[in-house]
Amino acid sequence: MLNQLEAVIAQRYAERPEGAYTTYLFEKGVDKILKKVGEETAEVIIAAKNKDNDELRCETSDLIFHLMVLLRERGMPLDDVMRELGHRHNKSKQSS
Numbered sequence: 001m002l003n004q005l006e007a008v009i010a011q012r013y014a015e016r017p018e019g020a021y022t023t024y025l026f027e028k029g030v031d032k033i034l035k036k037v038g039e040e041t042a043e044v045i046i047a048a049k050n051k052d053n054d055e056l057r058c059e060t061s062d063l064i065f066h067l068m069v070l071l072r073e074r075g076m077p078l079d080d081v082m083r084e085l086g087h088r089h090n091k092s093k094q095s096s
């Protein structure tokens with residue numbers, strides 16, 4: 001799913017179809033994307049503090065989406081993040 005979403009975001013970045021929310025974010029620029037990442041992070045915190053798991057699921061999805069838009073904007077493939085997590089996982093397995 002994340003790979004599919006990454007592909008759609010990349011397509012929006014390249015083609016900028018009118019009316020798409022992702023196009024709107026790219027057109028507004030990195031400061032707008034960072035603002036959304038900040039807002040969605042705060043909303044995840046509030047949902048978790050309220051012990052509202054429906055809200056937590058939705059806000060976490062919003063956050064992941066906006067992080068992926070940010071990665072595209074900065075030209076970083078999701079695979080780079082996955083590889084980093086993989087290294088950490090393997091390192092912690094070796095030391096346990």
Ligand SMILES: N=c1c2ncn([C@@H]3O[C@H](COP(=O)(O)OP(=O)(O)OP(=O)(O)O)[C@@H](O)[C@H]3O)c2ncn1[C@@H]1O[C@H](COP(=O)(O)O)[C@@H](O)[C@H]1O
Nearest residue numbers: 005008009012019020021022023036039061062063065066
């Ligand atoms: N996964 C998402 C996704 N998650 C969250 N959002 C949007 O993120 C926004 C977060 O809600 P907010 O109320 O905070 O933001 P808002 O008031 O709409 O926006 P602002 O005016 O604050 O910028 C909503 O508009 C959601 O629709 C997403 N928008 C798109 N996608 C996926 O991205 C792909 C491309 O979508 P489009 O660009 O819309 O074609 C598709 O696969 C979509 O499913």
